[in-house]
Amino acid sequence: MAKAAGSRPLSVVLLGCGVVGSQVVRLLREQSADLAARIGAPVRVSGIAVRRLSRPRAAGIDRALLTTDAVELVSRPDTDIVIEVIGGIEPARSLLLAAMKAGKSVITANKALLAEDGAAIHGAAREYGADLYYEAAVAGAIPLLRPLRESLAGDEVHRVLGIVNGTTNYILDRMDTSGAGFADALEEAQGLGYAEADPTADVEGFDAAAKAAILAGLAFHTPVTAADVHREGITGVRPTDIESARTLGCVVKLLAICERTAGGVSVRVHPAMIPRGHPLAGVREAYNAVFVEAESAGRLMFYGAGAGGAPTASAVLGDLVAVARNRLAGTRGPDASTYADLPVLPMGEALTAYHVDLDVADRPGVLATVAEVFARYDVSIKAVRQEGRGEGAQLVIVTHQARDAALAATVSDLQALPAVRSVASVMRVEGEDNQ
């Protein structure tokens, strides 16, 4: 590791100068005196790697600092700290690995890279004794990873339930409050800049799944990758699902769920109904929140802006103060510990409850036939509601917790029943007290 630098200015280079990067540069300039006081030495930006020099830049970006040669920047002898805000797998991975090998401290907001190849990135940090901080990678400005990694280091986390994607929360919130359909709510989110032109990463749950992998790894001290995460998006959520949730006293959220069970860990992202009294139910618009259940600490929640240039830059600067202090002290922060090395369980093993909405024929014996299918897979029924719907009837069944495989098999058999005209909707129910 590079030695302490006295009060020599610390030299920071940025990889990427988009929405987050330009906010980082602005804050470094505007708060330079405060930052110097908190760190114990001034910090200066000595280079910014971009793809195209000619692109228009935010005001205040010194064009003399721009370069397309990121490899040179991260290996410059006088570079102390590398901030990576490019995103994506390559060239971010190669640049971060090169930076750590060259003795630099690194800060990244790259959830995709950490979720896909966290083991290699963490391994390099250990091997080269480099600082690796990434608070901005999950839930933007919300201080979440440091609390999980450090404040709760003396506790046993049982479960993490998170709303970690602001785009989908905005869409589901609009569907709940205005009755809009998915397509209209998505269009509105796009108009407000909450959703991208190609919304796939958000609405199909890829973004949330990457964050779930990072959260599960930190919470349970075990390696988890994005590929381990069961993922379902919100494109199939319809106004009738929202309405059914309301009848049940619930609201629909896209949840990242990380659970520690006897056999290992379960990590999944899917829409779910949660009771309106649950602290996560009140998280509106594009806000994020993460609910943590720990053995001793009990129930905790962290709430705030999950995205945006300035909030994400705030998280990057918090990391910057930490790594800068570490560098001056000639030390480094704690490694992410993965000593537990727990198996990641398949989705079928997850314990959850289902809300099943069936269109059934309105004739004697239907309820008995349907109930028999649930019993076949040992799924216990918690509540039933039946009422007329057109020529047939609507039969809504809410189950107690059971293995997801048993619930899925139940639904599959229900679909094959002649008395069941269609399975109108199936949604998991989470966050109930008896879970």
Add this chain to the structure above:
Amino acid sequence: MAKAAGSRPLSVVLLGCGVVGSQVVRLLREQSADLAARIGAPVRVSGIAVRRLSRPRAAGIDRALLTTDAVELVSRPDTDIVIEVIGGIEPARSLLLAAMKAGKSVITANKALLAEDGAAIHGAAREYGADLYYEAAVAGAIPLLRPLRESLAGDEVHRVLGIVNGTTNYILDRMDTSGAGFADALEEAQGLGYAEADPTADVEGFDAAAKAAILAGLAFHTPVTAADVHREGITGVRPTDIESARTLGCVVKLLAICERTAGGVSVRVHPAMIPRGHPLAGVREAYNAVFVEAESAGRLMFYGAGAGGAPTASAVLGDLVAVARNRLAGTRGPDASTYADLPVLPMGEALTAYHVDLDVADRPGVLATVAEVFARYDVSIKAVRQEGRGEGAQLVIVTHQARDAALAATVSDLQALPAVRSVASVMRVEGEDNQ
């Protein structure tokens, strides 16, 4: 500072073995394997200082570790880490100072000491190069101080609004949901163990004021003591105040408010009405939550259990993992920075809004007379509601923000008006978006 200890077990001594101390001992025993893996060395309890050896102890407390000689424990050559859970000023202060002087790392849950004499405690940590951690001192298990001190170190905090006393939140929540009076709600809280036999420290706001001082110091990088905090408790909150709040779409909470203004910082604890849509309004029962507004991060909230043996012990153990890792690495955590050294403004300078409930004579000209008093002190009226009450009328006025001194002078003049029979209630309104 003591040098790195290789994989030699780290020796921990406890000062105090009450509700929190006995939970710390239990967790250290039950989670010893996990803690050793996360720290990199085993941790063993080598002594527990108590006042009386003969007192009954929780199961699992090894009586051979008990001693009444705390001074000997903290200066033992092989002691690495001192955990102080005695509370109060002395002997806690002398013991912590002696421990730091002897090169020990210290962890304390002592909000009263840090709020009264934080400068001396922090000064000793700096002078002797000792680690000083105290996450458990504010809001129990909620990871809050580390995020403020570290994650937000690159941001500018404008305001902290906290529900930091579970006892008073329970009482106010009961008054809101059941219509109970203060005395009945207090009795219920005492029956459930949420309030002590002598509830003064909680209901008069002393506990919240100590926490407010610690929060303000960390948030604004400036020294603040409990004596700097304007403090009003909840003993004067009546069911009619709760009812008035409801009419206004608000709920009454005891808030710790820390604000950075142009002239300095303002730190105060008092009951206030906050809008039911505010994230703090949904904090029920004995839960705590702290809402932070920062320049870049925006609005954040931290929520969880604010007290109790196990939650507080979880915070102590999180600190233990950090100081143990630091000790093994031969380094120490960041000092609390107080470089800003801002003036603490008197309460009269605080900007707030008032809800004023007046019993007035029901005759022409009363409203004009009352309105003139507000105008006299340049207090802008936001809303007025008047309706018959007995022989007179009830006149409720909600103001826009103004200096507290102007609002107090207004109320004082109103009391002297012949047309005003009585000022039925005055309560501040906080947490509105236009603030």
